[in-house]
Amino acid sequence: MPEIARSRQELAQLMDHVMNQTYSSLEEEQELEQETSLVKTYLLEAHLPEDASPNDIRSMLQTVSETYLTHKRKLIADDTKDPTLYLLSTVVDRERVILYVDVSNPRFWILHSVNKSTALDWVLDRVTKEVDQLDRGWLWPELLQELSTKGSFRGLGLDYDRRIVPDIDFESPESVEYLKLQLWGMQASKVLEVLQSSFPHATTLAKVKVKYWLSQMGDGDFSLDDVKFDGKITARGTSFQSHLALVSALYRRYADTIRRLEADFSLKWDYNENALQLSGAAIGFRFPTPIQDLERFCDHVFSSSLPFRLWGVPIRVTKSLIRVPAVDLHSSSRLDIEVCPEFMRLYLPEGACGNTIVRLYTNLKHHYDSRLKAVTADGQVIF
Amino acid sequence: MDKLFSNFNLAMLNLWLGLCRGETGLPRVIRDLGYRHKQVELTFQNSAGKPVQPELIIATSHLGHAIMFEWKAGVNTDSDQLERYAHVHRDDLIRQANLQPAECSTHDICVVGLDENADRLAIGIKQGGYPFPLVAVESDGLVLKLNHFAVKSLTDVFIPRLEIDFNMLPTSIIPFDHNSQYWEIAHTIIPQVIHYMASADSMFTIDHLGADCTPLWHLSLSPGYRRTLSERIKRVIEEAAAHEFKAYLRRDRNAEARTHSPTWQIIYNPRKQVFDKRSADYRRLKSLAEDFIEALRTGKRNPDQLMFDFPYSEKNTD
Numbered sequence: 001m002p003e004i005a006r007s008r009q010e011l012a013q014l015m016d017h018v019m020n021q022t023y024s025s026l027e028e029e030q031e032l033e034q035e036t037s038l039v040k041t042y043l044l045e046a047h048l049p050e051d052a053s054p055n056d057i058r059s060m061l062q063t064v065s066e067t068y069l070t071h072k073r074k075l076i077a078d079d080t081k082d083p084t085l086y087l088l089s090t091v092v093d094r095e096r097v098i099l100y101v102d103v104s105n106p107r108f109w110i111l112h113s114v115n116k117s118t119a120l121d122w123v124l125d126r127v128t129k130e131v132d133q134l135d136r137g138w139l140w141p142e143l144l145q146e147l148s149t150k151g152s153f154r155g156l157g158l159d160y161d162r163r164i165v166p167d168i169d170f171e172s173p174e175s176v177e178y179l180k181l182q183l184w185g186m187q188a189s190k191v192l193e194v195l196q197s198s199f200p201h202a203t204t205l206a207k208v209k210v211k212y213w214l215s216q217m218g219d220g221d222f223s224l225d226d227v228k229f230d231g232k233i234t235a236r237g238t239s240f241q242s243h244l245a246l247v248s249a250l251y252r253r254y255a256d257t258i259r260r261l262e263a264d265f266s267l268k269w270d271y272n273e274n275a276l277q278l279s280g281a282a283i284g285f286r287f288p289t290p291i292q293d294l295e296r297f298c299d300h301v302f303s304s305s306l307p308f309r310l311w312g313v314p315i316r317v318t319k320s321l322i323r324v325p326a327v328d329l330h331s332s333s334r335l336d337i338e339v340c341p342e343f344m345r346l347y348l349p350e351g352a353c354g355n356t357i358v359r360l361y362t363n364l365k366h367h368y369d370s371r372l373k374a375v376t377a378d379g380q381v382i383f
Numbered sequence: 384m385d386k387l388f389s390n391f392n393l394a395m396l397n398l399w400l401g402l403c404r405g406e407t408g409l410p411r412v413i414r415d416l417g418y419r420h421k422q423v424e425l426t427f428q429n430s431a432g433k434p435v436q437p438e439l440i441i442a443t444s445h446l447g448h449a450i451m452f453e454w455k456a457g458v459n460t461d462s463d464q465l466e467r468y469a470h471v472h473r474d475d476l477i478r479q480a481n482l483q484p485a486e487c488s489t490h491d492i493c494v495v496g497l498d499e500n501a502d503r504l505a506i507g508i509k510q511g512g513y514p515f516p517l518v519a520v521e522s523d524g525l526v527l528k529l530n531h532f533a534v535k536s537l538t539d540v541f542i543p544r545l546e547i548d549f550n551m552l553p554t555s556i557i558p559f560d561h562n563s564q565y566w567e568i569a570h571t572i573i574p575q576v577i578h579y580m581a582s583a584d585s586m587f588t589i590d591h592l593g594a595d596c597t598p599l600w601h602l603s604l605s606p607g608y609r610r611t612l613s614e615r616i617k618r619v620i621e622e623a624a625a626h627e628f629k630a631y632l633r634r635d636r637n638a639e640a641r642t643h644s645p646t647w648q649i650i651y652n653p654r655k656q657v658f659d660k661r662s663a664d665y666r667r668l669k670s671l672a673e674d675f676i677e678a679l680r681t682g683k684r685n686p687d688q689l690m691f692d693f694p695y696s697e698k699n700t701d
Binding site for chain 1: 404406414422425426481553555556558574575578582595598665668672
């Protein structure tokens with residue numbers, strides 16, 4: 001077994017070997033061997049068109065490799081035998097970290113690694129902060145819940161932290177400031193139902209554990225995947241192919257949604273010499289409970305800071321409406337947002353990135369109200 | 384109520400576009416009747432060969448009905464204009480306004496004005512004997528004050544009124560026009576400049592900025608319209624570059640021989656900084672933008688910025 005894979009086939013063999021080795025260790029000894037780690041997969045969205053040329057992809061990887069992770073540490077980019085598979089490597093805490101970057105879709109990248117989470121998470125955090133053209137795939141709660149039905153639902157994580165957008169009085173009796181929970185077991189679905197019923201605004205699905213069989217019969221080789229809302233997937237089990245199948249289905253669904261957002265909701269003006277025609281709809285975000293303090297809400301959401309990364313100058317236009325022409329600092333896309341107590345209208349200009357919408361939607365669910373709905377002009381739910 | 388509309392014509396354009404588009408927070412009935420926006424500010428000739436320029440044309444194939452809108456911010460109608468509208472025939476709408484035959488079996492010219500001016504506006508319509516519906520903007524909705532639409536189901540929408548919360552009108556579909564105040568223009572164009580920075584652009588022209596910020600830029604409207612719009616955008620950028628954004632923007636007159644448009648260099652770009660410094664820079668830019676817009680809105684500049692004369696401020700009329 002080569003230590004470093006140089007082709008897709010070698011990658012599959014290496015990952016499969018690691019998964020099986022890990023699973024045996026866990027099963028037999030209830031702990032991991034010293035040198036063993038779990039397979040981790042990260043979904044990243046590159047600011048490249050899906051039909052980008054190999055040169056464009058190489059140029060983007062060059063940008064990534066020229067970026068300083070610390071004041072003197074960078075990533076090294078290497079080719080493999082496969083033109084759509086690259087290696088990124090660096091050293092973290094004296095451990096060599098290797099990421100396999102699958103760019104078969106130039107926009108929707110899939111990264112695999114078997115290094116430790118602490119090192120990998122740090123590298124991914126640095127890269128997505130320093131390289132504006134790269135962002136995580138943001139997996140909204142409904143998508144995670146949908147994924148949980150693809151196999152056997154074995155666990156969940158909830159993550160709600162209102163302190164990021166603190167526009168309410170946390171001393172009030174009904175307020176929930178912070179709700180985080182991890183549950184592993186076969187009762188995940190039932191527990192989720194109970195919490196969604198009791199604390200609907202604060203029960204935000206952040207992680208699901210799914211046992212997934214490659215065979216539809218529910219037997220044979222399988223993967224046991226922890227899928228997190230920030231696009232990180234940790235895999236155990238006996239089959240890397242099963243893990244890949246789940247990841248591919250998930251990312252296909254994500255990419256379809258991004259494409260639909262950009263196709264249906266980009267404002268496009270057509271001009272001829274004496275007339276204007278407009279196509280593309282606005283997106284509505286509906287809040288079940290009205291925003292109590294519009295100014296504070298907008299100050300936090302459009303502060304240019306993580307997790308929203310939206311630059312904007314909110315100005316109150318009327319007593320019920322704040323207008324925010326904004327810039328997504330990740331994709332550099334412009335967007336216009338109107339915030340009213342019960343809803344937001346979002347206008348994406350032509351060419352803007354759908355990732356902006358899913359990042360805002362997902363993070364508002366995690367930091368404001370889990371019941372938030374995104375709707376079309378005809379009232380249909382988008383996510 | 385007129386305080387709601389610092390720019391009545393722009394507010395009506397955004398409202399009716401929003402009603403047709405089914406924007407969140409607006410009544411859905413106009414969209415549900417099948418009305419969709421067709422043309423904004425289209426100039427075409429009536430059957431007598433005279434030009435008309437409705438501010439908006441909407442139509443529905445469900446009802447076979449089209450409406451040409453004329454907003455009236457003031458108290459008077461223009462008799463010559465109404466006469467020209469009266470000579471718009473169905474063929475003109477099909478051949479020149481690109482409507483489908485099924486969208487204009489019947490059509491109306493709808494005059495929309497403020498409620499306090501409705502009586503005066505009605506006089507002009509009545510004097511000409513025109514069947515044009517007059518819709519008045521009241522504090523809580525739209526009311527049909529004179530005549531009726533060619534389709535009853537639309538007339539019924541305004542009886543007793545189409546309720547609208549004017550505090551929640553869309554403002555971003557067409558964010559500003561040549562009559563907008565400087566601060567309103569700045570509120571849209573400064574984020575566009577930040578977008579140029581975040582996109583690593585090193586310069587921009589007024590032509591680019593205008594085209595990127597308002598769709599009205601592209602229209603061949605009345606002579607001088609584009610010039611007025613361009614001049615107002617240029618003044619805002621000049622003011623920004625002279626004060627709050629002095630460290631970021633510089634006029635590049637040498638480049639103008641090539642660009643044929645007033646041109647500014649971006650002389651400092653946060654994008655080139657590492658993440659923490661970049662984030663701090665963007666927060667600083669946000670603060671500067673707030674100061675700048677407030678200065679244009681109130682005529683009072685943050686003491687740190689009192690370096691130059693301040694000729695372009697306007698008192699807020701809201």
